[in-house]
Amino acid sequence: MKIKFIAFDIDGVIFDSSFFIEEAYSEAIDLFCNKYASLSLKKPSRDEIIFVIGKTYKEIISYLFPYLPANYHEHFRSILLDILDTKIREKKGTLLPGTEEVISSLYIQGYFLGTASNGSQAYAEAVLQTYNLDKYFKEMKFVDFTYFNSKQDILSYYLKTYNLKNSELLMVGDRKVDLDAAKANNTYFCGIVGHGNQEEIIDSDFIIPSLYSLDTILNTI
Template sequence: MTQTQSKENRTTFDAAQIKVIAFDLDGTLIDTSQAMLDVNHEVFSEAIDNGDAKKQPTKEEIYSTFGMIGDEAWNTLASEIPDGRSDHYKERHNELLRDKMDTQSYVLPGVPELLKSLADRYDLATASNCGEAYLARVLAKDGLKELITYPFCAGSVDAEQKSDVLRELLRQSGLDTSQVLMVGDRKSDVDAAKEAGIPVVGVRSEFGDADELQTADVVIDKIGDLKKLFEKQ
C-alpha cells in the first residue's frame, strides 16, 4: 500500500485507493483574482459616484471573500450599500464578471495538461462554492469540460456548504470516503473535506494565510506537484 504523508502534520492517506479527485476552482485550478478586483473597483466606483457607497473594498477584503458560498461574498463586501440599491450593483457585478469570463481564460498555467494526465487514470470532479453559470464558464475554456466527470458546485447541487457538494459527489459516484480526494487552497476546502470524511491535499496560494492548510493531509507548493503524489505507485 502506497501512502502519502505530510511533513507538517504526519497525517496519511492511502493514495492507491483514490478513484476520484475533486478540485476547488479559484486559487486551485483558476485565478480570477484580477478580474474580481477590476469588477469590484468598477462597481464600487459607480456606487460611490451615486452616493450609495463610501469607499472601495480593499484587495484583502476582496480576497477574504474567495470561497464563500452563494451571495455571502457580495453581501460581505456590499454590507454598507442600501438594501434598495444592493441588487442593482450585484447584478452589475455579475454582468461584468460574465463578460470577462466569456472572453478570457483564467486557468492557471499547466492545469489543462495536469488534468489531462490525471484523467487517464482517475475520474475528476469540481467541488466549488460557485454557481452553475460560473462553473460552466470556467469549464468552457481550455477543453476542461471534457475532462470533468462530475462538474459539481454549490449551485448545481443546492448546497448550503461545500461539504454538501462533496457528500453529493460521494452519493453519485457510489464510492467510499477513502476513494475520493479533495484538492483546494483554502481552509474552507480543508474543513469541507474533513466534514465529509475524505482526505484532502492543500495547495499553497497567495489568497490564504500560511496556517490555513495545517490540518490538510498533504500540503503542496503548487498544483503541478499533485501528479508527483501518485507517481510512485
C-alpha cells in the same frame, strides 16, 4: 488506483482571477450605483477582495458591503457575474501552473473529476469552457443554496452518487472551507497555497505548491 474521484475548487487552484478582480468589482459598483442612485458602495481593495475569495457570495457581499440592504444583494451579484463572465472569456485571468497538463492527464488515467465551488455555475462554466477544460469534468457542482448549501454538501453528493468510500475521494483546495468540507466527509484533502495561506490549510493531509505535484500525492495514497 485508490482514489477514484477528485473534486477541485476553482479560484486559487485551477484559475487565478487576481489580475482583474479589483477592476471587475469597481465596474460592478459603478453600474450598480448608477442604477440605484440612492445607494453608495465603497470600492474594496484588491487585498480585501482576495481575502474573501472562496467564501459564498452571501458571505462575500455581507463582508465587503455590510451596509447594503439584503434585498439588493442579488442585484449586485447579477451585475458582478456578468462582468466576471466577460473578463474570464476575454482571458483577463490565467490558469494556474500545471492546470491543463494535470487535468487532462488525470482524465486520461481514468479519474472522475468534479468541481466543488462556492462560486456560481456561470463562473465555473466560464472558466472551464474558456480554457477547454469542461470536457474533462464529469460533474460541475457549486453552492447554490438550493441543492447545495455548502461544499460539504457537494462532497457528500459525490460520495453517494458515485457509491464511493470516503477514502476514494480527494478534495483539492486552497482555503479552510475546502479543508473543512473534506474533514466533515472524512475524505482526503490536498491543499494548495493559492488565495489563502499555508496556515489556513496546515491540517491538510497533503500540501503541494502547484497541481504539478498532484500525481506524486496520488501515488502515495
